[in-house]
Structure formats: C-alpha cells, structure tokens
Amino acid sequence: QVQLVESGGGLVQAGGSLRLSCAASGLTFSRYDMGWFRQAPGKERELVAAISWSGGATYYKDSVKGRFTISRDNAKNTVYLQMNSLKPEDTAIYYCAADFIVGAGISASEYDYDYWGQGTQVTVSS
Numbered sequence: 001q002v003q004l005v006e007s008g009g010g011l012v013q014a015g016g017s018l019r020l021s022c023a024a025s026g027l028t029f030s031r032y033d034m035g036w037f038r039q040a041p042g043k044e045r046e047l048v049a050a051i052s053w054s055g056g057a058t059y060y061k062d063s064v065k066g067r068f069t070i071s072r073d074n075a076k077n078t079v080y081l082q083m084n085s086l087k088p089e090d091t092a093i094y095y096c097a098a099d100f101i102v103g104a105g106i107s108a109s110e111y112d113y114d115y116w117g118q119g120t121q122v123t124v125s126s
Contacts (some may be wrong), residue, residue, distance in 0.1 A: 002026040002115045004096050009120030010011070012086055016124070022096030022117055029077040030054075033099045033106050035064040035113060036070060036081045038092035038122075049081060050106045059106045062092075086124045093119040 008020040020036065035050035048058040049070040057068055069082040079096055097113035099106075107113070 001035075004098060004115055004117035006096050006117045006120040007095060008067060009122045012121045014087055014124055016086050017082070017084045018086065018122060020083065020094055020096075020122075022079045022081075024077045024079070024098065024115075025059050027115065028125070029098075029099065030074045030096055031101055032114075033101055034070075034072060034079040035059075035097045035099065035106075036079075037095045037097060037110060037113075039095070039119075040089075040092040041088065043092075047108045047110070047115075050099075050108070051079065052106055053101050057120065059108065071083060075126055081124070086122075088124045088126045091124050092122060094122050095119045 003025045006022045033052050036048045037045050038048050039045040048061050051070045067085045072079040096117045098115040100112045
C-alpha cells in the first residue's frame, strides 16, 4: 500500500520560513518524480514545485522562484519543500504527489500524478 505522509505545516508570520517533508512508503521512490501542489480556499490546485527522480531537474511556479526549494533524499524516501520569505498568498493546503516516470520529463499536470498525500495546512499571517 502506497503512502505519502506530509509534515511540517503550520502557522507562520509573513517573511518566515517552513520546511515541509513528505515521507513515501510502499513504492520504489527513485522511480517517481515528485511534486508539491497547493490548494487555497476557492481556488484550483496548482503545482508549486517538482523534482525529477534523480533530483537533477526541478520545476517551480513563477511566484515561488527564489523563495522555495524542492529537494529529495532517495535513501530516506523523502521529498522536501523549503519555503522562505513566506507571503499571505502562500496560505493553502500543501500536498505531495508521486508521478511514475515515463521518460517525458517533469509533469505540471495533477492528472499525471499517481499517488497523493493527505495534505498539510500552511497559514501565513500578515
């Protein structure tokens, strides 16, 4: 049974930092690209950052470039999202997701991701 378990969310003031973690089990982690999505109330879910199976390629949404960093540790089956200089508009539920690699590069479409975590709330106060 595949499980993705996020942790590290919480309440932080604008300008602060949080580090999200997503621990994967029940799958061969190194065969999956990993993504962090978020969904704010009343908005569609969007890809924030993604990383290839090897860590050699990354993707960032324009609004988080220079503030967020995605990384992974295949030995620990874990993907991370370091979030700095947080803004109130970063408030959302953050989900990690796994996309089985098919050689087409990192996908930005949520429909390509095979497994999802339960989400962790990130709230940034102004």
